[in-house]
Amino acid sequence: MLIDAKKRRLALFALFLLPGLAWSSWITRTPDVRDQLGATTAEMGLILFGLSVGSILGVLASGPLTARLGARPVIGVGVSLVVLSMFTVGIGTAVAQPVLVAAGLLIFGAGMGAAEIAMNIEGAEVERLLNASVLPALHGSFSLGTVIGSLLGIVSTAADIPVLWHLTVIGVVELIIVVVFFRMIPAGTGRFVKVATPAAGRATGGGVWTDRRLLLIGVIILAMAMAEGSANDWLPLLMVDGHGFDATSGSIIFTAFAVAMTVGRFTGGWFLDRFGRTKVMRVCVTLAGIGLALVIFSDNAVVAGCAVVLWGLGASLGFPVTISAAGESGPNAAARVSVVATIGYVAFLVGPPLLGFIGEANGLRTALLVVLGLVVLAAFLTPALEPRRDQNSDRIKARG
Numbered sequence: 001m002l003i004d005a006k007k008r009r010l011a012l013f014a015l016f017l018l019p020g021l022a023w024s025s026w027i028t029r030t031p032d033v034r035d036q037l038g039a040t041t042a043e044m045g046l047i048l049f050g051l052s053v054g055s056i057l058g059v060l061a062s063g064p065l066t067a068r069l070g071a072r073p074v075i076g077v078g079v080s081l082v083v084l085s086m087f088t089v090g091i092g093t094a095v096a097q098p099v100l101v102a103a104g105l106l107i108f109g110a111g112m113g114a115a116e117i118a119m120n121i122e123g124a125e126v127e128r129l130l131n132a133s134v135l136p137a138l139h140g141s142f143s144l145g146t147v148i149g150s151l152l153g154i155v156s157t158a159a160d161i162p163v164l165w166h167l168t169v170i171g172v173v174e175l176i177i178v179v180v181f182f183r184m185i186p187a188g189t190g191r192f193v194k195v196a197t198p199a200a201g202r203a204t205g206g207g208v209w210t211d212r213r214l215l216l217i218g219v220i221i222l223a224m225a226m227a228e229g230s231a232n233d234w235l236p237l238l239m240v241d242g243h244g245f246d247a248t249s250g251s252i253i254f255t256a257f258a259v260a261m262t263v264g265r266f267t268g269g270w271f272l273d274r275f276g277r278t279k280v281m282r283v284c285v286t287l288a289g290i291g292l293a294l295v296i297f298s299d300n301a302v303v304a305g306c307a308v309v310l311w312g313l314g315a316s317l318g319f320p321v322t323i324s325a326a327g328e329s330g331p332n333a334a335a336r337v338s339v340v341a342t343i344g345y346v347a348f349l350v351g352p353p354l355l356g357f358i359g360e361a362n363g364l365r366t367a368l369l370v371v372l373g374l375v376v377l378a379a380f381l382t383p384a385l386e387p388r389r390d391q392n393s394d395r396i397k398a399r400g
Helices: 002-028 030-037 041-069 071-094 098-130 135-158 163-184 198-202 212-243 247-275 277-297 301-315 318-327 333-362 364-385 389-399
Strands: none
Touching: 002 030, 002 071, 002 098, 002 135, 002 163, 030 041, 030 071, 030 098, 030 163, 041 071, 041 098, 041 333, 071 098, 071 163, 098 135, 098 318, 098 333, 135 163, 135 247, 135 318, 212 247, 212 277, 212 301, 212 318, 212 333, 212 364, 247 277, 247 301, 247 318, 277 301, 277 318, 277 364, 318 333, 318 364, 333 364
């Protein structure tokens, strides 16, 4: 079982890389896509709407499908859609068809949303089997994918490589990864089998939505997803409009945030296994709060730029730690992970656009006060992340 779990961890590490690689490959080529389509800003907004619709559909469908079919088929379909989207967007750009590009983004969003919920459910199970923190490194793989994709995108843009060839190569590489590693994912994880007992009824996906502790964990992931998502969508523009940096410097600062996230996720497991998730998350939430406060309130551009590193380190473990805590919060771990992951991904997708509306009227620095307020609230809720006493005893016995 231990060997199988390690293979599953390796497979998930590779599969988590795919959405990050695809996401940043698309993002870095958006100026070229816009130019080849001859699209206006408003038209690009409509094209991007396909990504939002697909993502929300994928996120909302993933939990119920995983409960019915298990995580494996949902992961398989999801990552396959991510691969297909790269070819679709590339072809749509080459033939200058905005509708085809929008369809490709809808496919990408649906695949990424569905796959990531199911992969988090699978990751929580692997974490249980190995009795060690696994999810932070898995999410670190996603962050690593975004860094690799960004660097490849910058090189492709500088070398004037056509979008079609760039995204086709990315799609082929991702297809190879799927073929090699998907077979290591076993069937059955996350599937809920109904049993005609009162206890089983309380363990269904519907029942977990009334679990007070799980909802508190949901608030924490809501806050940390907002902290991460707002930086992904608004940080370069925030640095330019809010602190006077030029566009290149704004991109460099965003890269620093992405690197801080990656470092935090790859090193976080060591701290979690030694100090526990509650203590580590208190430190993380504090770092994120300090970083956000300095970005919002400091008029010194250098201080604000450096504070982004604190912001990134603080936000890095929010998603994986809350997913892990949800899986240990009670019976039917898969349903619990699905609930919390859904809250997180919906916040990740919907929160940043809402900040845009606030920022339009009051400025992005002011809009970030909403995120800072949620992070402060999360700081008071971190005790909800503590493992239940019976599971904590099981861990001690396993290590003994």
